[in-house]
Amino acid sequence: MLAGEFINRKSVLELFLKKYAGITIALTILVAWGSVLWFLLHWQVDFISPLTYLAVLVMMHLYTGLFITAHDAMHGVVAPGNKRLNTVIGTLTAGLFAYNYYPRLFPKHHQHHRHVATDKDPDYHGGNFFLWFFSFARQYITVGQILLMASTFHLLQLWFPLENIILFWMVPAVLATFQLFYFGTYLPHRGVHEPENKHKSGTQQRNHLWAFLSCYFFGYHYEHHDKPYLPWWQLYKEKDRREGAKETR
Structure with missing residues (x-):
């Protein structure tokens, strides 16, 4: 009887986690970003300690997680059973990343998927890395964002040390922007025009x-x-499946 109850409870837990996995993971990233940032804004900065620079990298990774969560929301997979909640999470995570505006990002991202690596793709540019990044930044960075960031920067100085704001709030957001561009746009789409590559997209090893x-x-x-x-x-599982299929040919 006890064994049966344990199995039933385990099944219910598995179903719950499966149904709400996207929301749970999104909230985990949100809480981690907020709590780590709060801690670091109060932290005594030591420019000699390697922990300071490790903290910058951790915040960069969490900022990237915010944007990836917003990106998944654009595909409706954060809260697939609740469109409104999915949009709220996407709007929140995009906004926390340097005031990106979800309703502006949404159509551009789907345009990228429909017209990948063409003149109609807002993420694509045929030039070198720097020209491509400049073109990418023009598509997504607005004057309104810059003004909001500047206002928030001055407001935060009322409570937190300047070096903490720069190191743990500003710099990680800038680094994460380069990280997302380099690994999520530039590397996958540069020089990929083979007819057999229907998605005009590369992939990491x-x-x-x-x-x-x-x-x-x-x-x-x-x-x-x-x-x-x-x-x-879930992308790593699809990578395993595709690589496994290649190995069996």
């Missing part, structure tokens, strides 16, 4: 630890374009 650290598995980019309904935390 299979290394799940590096794929997670570099961009939340978003370097598995062909897999994302092939199955955009998969959340970021």
Whole structure:
């Protein structure tokens, strides 16, 4: 009887986690970003200590997680059974990342998927890295964002030390922007025009630890374009499936 009850409870828990996994993971990233940032804004900065620079990298990774969560919301996979909640989470996570505006990002991202690596793709540019990044930034960075960031920067100085704000609030957001561009746009789409590549997208070699650290598995980019309904935390499974299929040929 006890064994049966345990199995039933385990099944219920598994079903709950499966149904609400996207929301749970999104909230985990949100809480981690907020709590770590709060801690670091109060932290005594020591420019000699390597922990200071490790903290910057941790915040960069969490900022990237915010944007990846907003990206998944654009595909409706954060809260697939609740469109309104999915939009709220996407809007919140995008906004916390340097005041990105979700309703502006949403149509541009789907335009990217419909017209990948063409003149109609807002994420694509045929030039070198710097020209491409400049074109990318023009598409997504607005004067309103800059003004809001400047206002928040001055407001935060009322409560927190200047070096903490710069190191742990500003710098990680800038670094995460480069990280997302490099691993999520530039590397996957540069020079990929082979007719047999229907998604005009490359993919990282299979290394799940590096794929997670570099961009939340978003370097598995062909897999994302092939199955955009998969959340970021399922892309490694699709990578395994595709690589396994190649090995059996």
